[in-house]
Amino acid sequence: MGYYNEYKAEKTVQDLRQAVSIKAVVTRDGKTSQIDSKLLVPGDLVSVYVGDLVPADVRIVKLKDLETNEATFTGESFPVEKTANKIDIQNPTPQELTNYLFMGSVVVHGSAQSVVVSTGKNSKLGSISGSLTRSHPETEFQKGVKSYGNMLLGFTLVLAVSIFSVNAAIGHDLVWSLTFSLAIAVGLVPELMPAIVTISLSQGARRMANVKVIVKRLVSIEDFGNMAVLCTDKTGTLTEGKIALKDVHPLGEEKDQRLFTYSLLCNTAVAGETVVGNPMDVAIWEHALQNDSQKSVEPYNRVDEIPFDYQRRMMSVVVNKNREYTLISKGAPESVFSKCKYADVSGKIELITDVQKAINDKFYSLSELGYRILAVASRNIEKRTSYSVEDEKDLTLLGFLIFTDPPKKDAHDAINKLNDMGVAVKILTGDNELVAKTICEDLKIPVKKVVVGSDLMQMNWNEIKAVVEETTIFARITPEQKLDIIKALKANKHVVGFLGDGVNDAPALYEADVGISVDTAVDVAKEAADIVLLEKDLLVLANGINEGRKIFGNTMKYILMGTSSNFGNMFSAAAASVFLPFEPMLASQILFMNLLYDVSNMTLPTDNVDDEYVKAPKRWDMSFVRKYTLFFGPFSSLYDFLTFGIMLFIFNAQTKLTAPLFQAGWFVESFWTEVLVMFVIRTRRIPFFTSRPGKWLTLLTLSCVAFGTILPFTILGSFMGFAALPPEYWVLLVLMVATYLVLVDAGKVFFYKICKY
Amino acid sequence: MPNIDLFTWWALSISFSSIFLIFISIYLFIDSKSRRKEDIRKKAGAFRIGRNFAFVWVLLGLLVFYIFSIQLGAGVLSEAIFAVGNIVVEALLVLYLLRQREEDSKQA
Numbered sequence: 001m002g003y004y005n006e007y008k009a010e011k012t013v014q015d016l017r018q019a020v021s022i023k024a025v026v027t028r029d030g031k032t033s034q035i036d037s038k039l040l041v042p043g044d045l046v047s048v049y050v051g052d053l054v055p056a057d058v059r060i061v062k063l064k065d066l067e068t069n070e071a072t073f074t075g076e077s078f079p080v081e082k083t084a085n086k087i088d089i090q091n092p093t094p095q096e097l098t099n100y101l102f103m104g105s106v107v108v109h110g111s112a113q114s115v116v117v118s119t120g121k122n123s124k125l126g127s128i129s130g131s132l133t134r135s136h137p138e139t140e141f142q143k144g145v146k147s148y149g150n151m152l153l154g155f156t157l158v159l160a161v162s163i164f165s166v167n168a169a170i171g172h173d174l175v176w177s178l179t180f181s182l183a184i185a186v187g188l189v190p191e192l193m194p195a196i197v198t199i200s201l202s203q204g205a206r207r208m209a210n211v212k213v214i215v216k217r218l219v220s221i222e223d224f225g226n227m228a229v230l231c232t233d234k235t236g237t238l239t240e241g242k243i244a245l246k247d248v249h250p251l252g253e254e255k256d257q258r259l260f261t262y263s264l265l266c267n268t269a270v271a272g273e274t275v276v277g278n279p280m281d282v283a284i285w286e287h288a289l290q291n292d293s294q295k296s297v298e299p300y301n302r303v304d305e306i307p308f309d310y311q312r313r314m315m316s317v318v319v320n321k322n323r324e325y326t327l328i329s330k331g332a333p334e335s336v337f338s339k340c341k342y343a344d345v346s347g348k349i350e351l352i353t354d355v356q357k358a359i360n361d362k363f364y365s366l367s368e369l370g371y372r373i374l375a376v377a378s379r380n381i382e383k384r385t386s387y388s389v390e391d392e393k394d395l396t397l398l399g400f401l402i403f404t405d406p407p408k409k410d411a412h413d414a415i416n417k418l419n420d421m422g423v424a425v426k427i428l429t430g431d432n433e434l435v436a437k438t439i440c441e442d443l444k445i446p447v448k449k450v451v452v453g454s455d456l457m458q459m460n461w462n463e464i465k466a467v468v469e470e471t472t473i474f475a476r477i478t479p480e481q482k483l484d485i486i487k488a489l490k491a492n493k494h495v496v497g498f499l500g501d502g503v504n505d506a507p508a509l510y511e512a513d514v515g516i517s518v519d520t521a522v523d524v525a526k527e528a529a530d531i532v533l534l535e536k537d538l539l540v541l542a543n544g545i546n547e548g549r550k551i552f553g554n555t556m557k558y559i560l561m562g563t564s565s566n567f568g569n570m571f572s573a574a575a576a577s578v579f580l581p582f583e584p585m586l587a588s589q590i591l592f593m594n595l596l597y598d599v600s601n602m603t604l605p606t607d608n609v610d611d612e613y614v615k616a617p618k619r620w621d622m623s624f625v626r627k628y629t630l631f632f633g634p635f636s637s638l639y640d641f642l643t644f645g646i647m648l649f650i651f652n653a654q655t656k657l658t659a660p661l662f663q664a665g666w667f668v669e670s671f672w673t674e675v676l677v678m679f680v681i682r683t684r685r686i687p688f689f690t691s692r693p694g695k696w697l698t699l700l701t702l703s704c705v706a707f708g709t710i711l712p713f714t715i716l717g718s719f720m721g722f723a724a725l726p727p728e729y730w731v732l733l734v735l736m737v738a739t740y741l742v743l744v745d746a747g748k749v750f751f752y753k754i755c756k757y
Numbered sequence: 758m759p760n761i762d763l764f765t766w767w768a769l770s771i772s773f774s775s776i777f778l779i780f781i782s783i784y785l786f787i788d789s790k791s792r793r794k795e796d797i798r799k800k801a802g803a804f805r806i807g808r809n810f811a812f813v814w815v816l817l818g819l820l821v822f823y824i825f826s827i828q829l830g831a832g833v834l835s836e837a838i839f840a841v842g843n844i845v846v847e848a849l850l851v852l853y854l855l856r857q858r859e860e861d862s863k864q865a
Contacts, residue, residue, distance in 0.1 A: 572774075579766045627785055634778035638816075641771035645827040648763060650839075652831060686861065687854045728836055735843035739819070742850040746812040749857050750782060753809065754789035 024055035027113075037119075044116040050109060054101040057123040058114035060084045065110035065310030068101060070094075070430075079108045079279075093453045094124060095430060095476050104503055110310065125503060127480070139513050140495050141222040141552075144620025145197075148559060151622060152188065155567070160185040163574045170578065180577060183587035187570045190562035192598040197555055200605035204551040212534040213544035214519075220530035222555065223513040225548025227423055227497040228617045229489050231482070231512070234429040236536045237499060238415075238439055239405040243279045245287040246371065246406065250399040251359060252346025259399045261296040262376050264288055266317045266330040268308070278308075280374065280403055304387045314339075318387050327381040329392055333363050333400065336375035342396040352397060359397065370435030372403040404438070412443045414538030421545060422616035423497075425538075426472055428482050430504070433475035440473065453477040456484070464488045482508040495619060501525050501536070516541065549614040554605050556618075557682045563629040564681065565674045566597070568636025572670075575637075576644060582659040584644070585670075586721055589663060593671055593708075600675050600704035607694040610683055627755050632681070635747060636673055639740045643669040646732055660723035664712040667722065671708040672737050675701055680744045684752055688745050768824050775820045779813050786810075811853060819846060 024037045027045040037055035040046065046058055054068070060082055067079040083098050094102060101107075101114060103123040120126050138146075160181045167177035198218075205215040215221055235241045248263070250256040263284050269277030271294070275285045288294040300319040308315035314331020329336055343352045343359060352359070366373055377395035381387070408414075415425055425445070429436050433450050440447045451467055453476040459467065468488040474481070482498075486508050489496045498505070498512035501521030509515030509528040517529035518536040526532055533540050576584035585593075643666050647653045653662035678701065683691035712722035786809065807814075822842045829835035 575770055579763075579770070630781045631778070631785060634774045634781065637774040638771060638778065638820075641767065641774055642823050642827075645767050645771065645823065648767060649827050650831050650835060654763060686858050687851065690858070732836065732839060735840050735847075739843045739847050739850075742847050742854070743812065743815065743819070745854055746815065746850050749854070750809060750812050751785070754785050756789075 025049075040116050040119050042116050042118060045113060046116055047111065047113050048101065048107050049111045050107055052107045054103055054105045054107065056103050056116045056119040058101045059117050060099050060101060060112050060114045063110060063112035066107065066112045067109035068105045069108045070102065070105040082112065084112075091454065091457055093457075093476050094478055095432075095453075124479075137511065139219055139223045140226065140620055142219055144622065145193075147622045148620075148625060151626065152190070152563070156185045156188045159188065159570065159574060163577060166578050172577075176583070179587040180583065180590075183590040184570050184574055187573075187590050187594050188567065190558065190566070191594075192601055193558065193562070196558045196601060196604055199602075200551045200554050203605050204547050208544050208547045211543040211547065212540045213547070214532040214534065215530070216532060217530040220514050221548050222552040223495050223548075224497065224516075224531060225545055225550070225552045225614075226495045226617045226619055227514055227545060227548075228619075229424045229426060229494045230418060230497045230499060230541070231426045231428050231486060231489070231508070232499040232538075233501070233505065234427050234431060234436055234439060235405060236501065236518075237408075237538060238411045238427065238443060238445075239407055241405065241536075243283045243372070243403050244406045245280075245283045245401060246404040247402045248399060249362070249366070249402060250346070251343055251355070251362070251397065252348070254346040256344070256347075256398060257296065258378070259376055259401075260284075260288070260293065261300075262328045262378055262398065263330055263374075263401050264294065264297050265300055265302065265319050266315060266328040266376070268305075268315070280372070280401075283403055284401065306387060306389055306392065312389065312392070314392070316387075316392055318381060318391075320383075323383075325381045325383050326378050327387065327391055327395070328376070328378045329395055330374055330376050330401075333373055333375040336377050336395070336397065339392045339395050340377050340397040341394040344396050344398050349396060363400065366400065366402060368434055370404075370432060370438040374401045374403070375399070376401060405435075407439050407442045408537075410537065410539055412445070414542060415443065415445050417542045418538060418545075420615075421542060423545065426468075426474065426485075428474045428477060428485060428498075428500075428508075430477060431475060433473060436473045436475045445472070447472045449473075450475060453481050456481050461488070465491055468492065479504040479507055483511050486511045493619075495617065499533075499541070546614055549618070550609040551605070552618060553609040553613050554607050557607065557678070558601060558604055559625060560628050560632075561601075561674075561678050561681050563625060564632035565636045565677050567629055568633040569640060569670050569674055571633065572637045572640030572644075576640075580644075580662075581654070582656045582662070585663050585666060589667055589720055589722075592720060593667060593674075596671065596704055596708055597674055600701045601678075603694065603696040603700045604678075607682060607697045608692055610685060610691050613684070624755060628751070631751055632744065632747065635740065635744050636677070639673055639736060640666065640670060642736060646729070646736075650732070651726065651729065658723075660721050661725070664717070664722035664725050665729060668709060668712065668725065669733055669737070672705060672733065673740055675705055675708075676737060676741060677744055680741050680748070684748065686745060686749055688741075688748075764828070767827070771823065772820060775816055778816065782810065782813055815846065815850060815853075822846075 023034050024040055025032060025034055025047045026040060027047070032047070040056050045061075046055060048054055060066070061084060063082060063084050066082040068082060069079050080098065082101065085099060087097060087099050089096050094100070100117070101112065102125065104125040163184055164177050164181035167180065168174055201218040201221050204221050205218060208215055208221070232238070248259045250259055267281045267284055269275050269281035269285045271285050271289070275282045275289070285294070300321045303318040303320050303325065306316040308331070312331065313335040314329055316327055316329040318325060318327050329339060337352070337359070340352045342349050343355050345355060363373065375397060376399060377397045379395050381391060418425055427436055427440070433452050437447060437450060449471040450473040451471045453474070456464065456467075456474070456477065464484055465488045468485050469492060474485055477485070482505070486496050486498055490513065495513045497514040497516055498508045499516040500509055501518050503522050503524050505517075506524045506528040509517060509525060514531060515529040516531045516533060517525045518533045520536065521529075531544065573584055573590065647662045647665040651661060651665065652658065653665065679693060680688040682693060685691040711717045713724050826835055826839040826842060829838065
């Protein structure tokens with residue numbers, strides 16, 4: 001396993017290296033050449049152009065209309081406009097460093113000359129690769145199994161050593177004492193557990209694949225089911241991950257059809273089979289096609305275009321309808337405002353200076369909701385052969401276009417479903433807090449608290465641990481902060497899942513108890529994840545969690561049975577060995593019973609799990625397992641002792657000669673109680689028979705019981721040292737076992753009232 | 758009459774397992790109350806505590822009954838008493854469980 005983990009970690013690093021192995025245009029000693037980005041050093045002058053992957057962390061010296069996409073790095077879906085100016089912010093987050101380009105981001109517009117600041121592992125991206133070189137931390141389930149193993153080891157050692165010592169001290173044969181104590185030790189060890197866990201996990205993985213959840217690391221399935229907190233990014237999970245036109249806002253109350261028609265006319269997107277072009281122009285066209293309103297542009301003829309540039313931050317077109325020429329401008333609101341003289345407020349033309357405050361209020365209130373906004377303005381213009389930037393004057397402001405990364409239709413239901421399942425959802429985004437908050441409001445997700453990366457940076461560890469409990473949205477955060485949030489949640493004893501798909505998410509995917517990625521994620525994220533969703537959909541996730549809980553439930557059944565009835569039986573055997581004048585059961589008989597019991601459990605992974613069990617996440621609680629053992633173990637011992645009484649005093653099996661009868665009687669009772677109590681323990685329902693067990697489990701268990709019952713009457717039984725049991729025994733056995741099962745059920749009422757799990 | 762030494766040992770063993778179980782129940786009860794920081798005397802009256810421990814009373818009753826019926830030794834009478842006693846206890850427990858189920862569903 002260790003080797004496998006190391007191999008995977010190494011492969012992840014290789015993928016990361018491959019992903020960032022790029023060429024760079026560098027100027028050294030006045031000579032410009034293209035070199036491998038690995039050879040860049042701080043101080044090099046690097047040029048980047050549209051489509052380039054930034055080769056190192058660089059400080060921009062000179063730029064032209066530069067925009068970059070930092071989505072894989074920050075999670076933000078909108079392009080980021082860059083500047084060459086000095087940024088005067090103390091402790092800025094990477095998102096605030098707009099005069100920097102980060103290694104791995106993509107230039108989507110313009111070009112820049114910049115100076116290399118840090119390269120390779122010293123870059124922001126490199127620091128991510130550094131955190132991936134270690135193996136996955138132990139999952140909660142692995143820790144639980146380990147502590148369970150330690151508890152059993154302690155029990156087994158104490159019991160085996162005591163049995164051997166006491167039996168040897170009272171004069172029993174040393175070899176017999178040793179083999180008997182070893183048989184008891186073997187009886188206590190749940191040797192089938194690895195098989196049960198592996199079968200459960202592999203069958204579960206297959207079932208999860210049917211609900212579009214691919215499990216990469218089997219051991220994470222149980223933690224997946226027990227996940228109490230899911231940290232997820234916003235883009236693509238809560239939102240569609242693409243820009244869409246949300247609404248058009250005229251300046252007054254009345255709708256103005258011109259606003260949308262003009263935005264379609266003043267547009268550079270090309271609508272064919274698919275719409276291509278600038279993301280905002282594409283969004284306008286897609287909105288038109290969805291609402292079948294593209295025909296509104298048909299009466300217009302496009303006469304000329306004044307293209308967009310980064311100085312004006314707007315574009316214009318001139319159109320002609322019925323020989324009337326109109327200049328339409330669309331762009332950044334501040335830029336468009338500066339070209340406007342008038343404003344159209346519900347059809348009334350006002351001087352813009354008179355309504356400027358109301359317009360600004362509207363613009364800022366929409367901005368505060370986290371929307372991206374464009375303004376649209378127009379004016380009548382005389383017919384000419386060509387038009388220029390100088391014509392963009394005396395415009396009449398018509399209104400705003402509101403863009404957003406729209407929320408997913410089913411995200412609200414998915415979040416509700418997750419909450420109903422006891423999974424708290426926290427949003428970790430590189431995007432700004434307003435956008436994240438607006439999305440949550442649109443989806444009706446209750447937001448307790450919003451914390452931004454810069455606030456988090458000021459906090460000490462204890463403050464972070466406290467704040468992660470009450471915060472729903474973490475905005476403008478760095479990959480390192482994502483890691484801190486997950487560590488803090490884990491330190492607060494939560495089983496934490498993280499859903500992410502960018503390079504920046506890889507460390508958090510590694511650190512979380514369950515790293516979840518999607519099929520469309522970057523390779524590094526997929527490699528770091530434990531679970532890959534074939535659809536980036538929280539509903540798919542909810543189905544997977546359900547499966548994980550069923551698997552955990554069936555694994556726990558085996559553990560609780562093994563540590564209660566099994567423990568009780570071995571304890572009775574140990575006590576009886578001290579006082580009886582013969583062996584209560586031969587070592588070979590104990591081992592055979594153990595084998596038969598394990599066979600009966602082979603189909604446990606296919607058992608049904610009660611609906612109420614999968615409603616909330618569980619955690620591995622060793623204190624609960626210990627209490628369960630201490631409470632339910634003695635029930636089994638009580639009925640073992642009762643069987644001793646029946647065999648000794650009703651059937652007079654008190655001598656070495658009648659020992660085979662005693663052993664057969666106890667073997668059958670012990671086996672019946674040990675196996676049949678599974679039907680009581682497997683459910684919390686009272687009475688136990690109101691929960692339907694799996695058919696294969698029922699079939700195999702009853703077959704094993706039947707085999708154990710007839711064993712004393714067979715040649716194999718004789719060979720093993722059993723004697724045939726009298727008919728009266730069976731009557732007493734049936735009554736006794738029935739009382740035992742109902743008594744354990746009554747014990748469950750008491751136990752689950754006081755031991756919450 | 759059964760061998761007295763063996764019988765005494767047996768009676769002690771079965772009593773020990775029952776008493777151990779009762780002690781564990783009391784320990785778990787007190788532990789749960791102390792973890793929830795409840796005052797046992799204030800929050801739970803004697804009757805309520807008694808009701809919580811219903812299975813313990815059944816257990817003690819069963820213990821006495823089992824020791825008594827086994828003491829009778831071999832014979833149809835002891836087997837019949839053993840059978841009838843078990844059936845009565847089972848019936849009582851099933852009634853208790855069904856009532857408990859009704860209470861649980863009301864609470865839910």
